Amino acid sequence: xxxxxxxxxxxxxxxxxxxxxxxxxxxxxxxxxxxxxxxxxxxxxxxxxxxxxxxxxxxxxxxxxxxxxxxxxxxxxxxxx
Numbered sequence: 001x002x003x004x005x006x007x008x009x010x011x012x013x014x015x016x017x018x019x020x021x022x023x024x025x026x027x028x029x030x031x032x033x034x035x036x037x038x039x040x041x042x043x044x045x046x047x048x049x050x051x052x053x054x055x056x057x058x059x060x061x062x063x064x065x066x067x068x069x070x071x072x073x074x075x076x077x078x079x080x081x
Contacts, residue, residue: 004080009057010050010073017045017081024075033076037061038068043081 006021020042023030038044038061047065048058056067068076 006077006079008074009044009046009059009068009076009078010070012046012057012078012080013049014046017043018078019043019081020076021079022077024077025072029072029075033072036066037064038066038076044078 009018009020012018020038020040023033023038023040033039042061045060046057047060048056050057050070050073054070056069057073059066059068
């Protein structure tokens with residue numbers, strides 16, 4: 001069963017799949033995410049979650065793997081699939 005309540009990417013655990021619904025932050029932050037291939041509407045799967053205040057969340061976006069710092073992950077809003 002899916003949960004359509006938006007939440008920060010940083011709150012997802014390993015193995016969870018979600019869709020990006022909003023990118024917070026300013027224009028430069030959003031442009032950086034877009035240049036990495038992370039767009040609103042992208043389907044992502046969490047490979048490794050931070051689990052603490054340190055480290056990066058590793059996500060799969062199609063065939064790509066992206067490491068996203070905790071601060072960035074807090075500003076990427078997703079809904080579970």
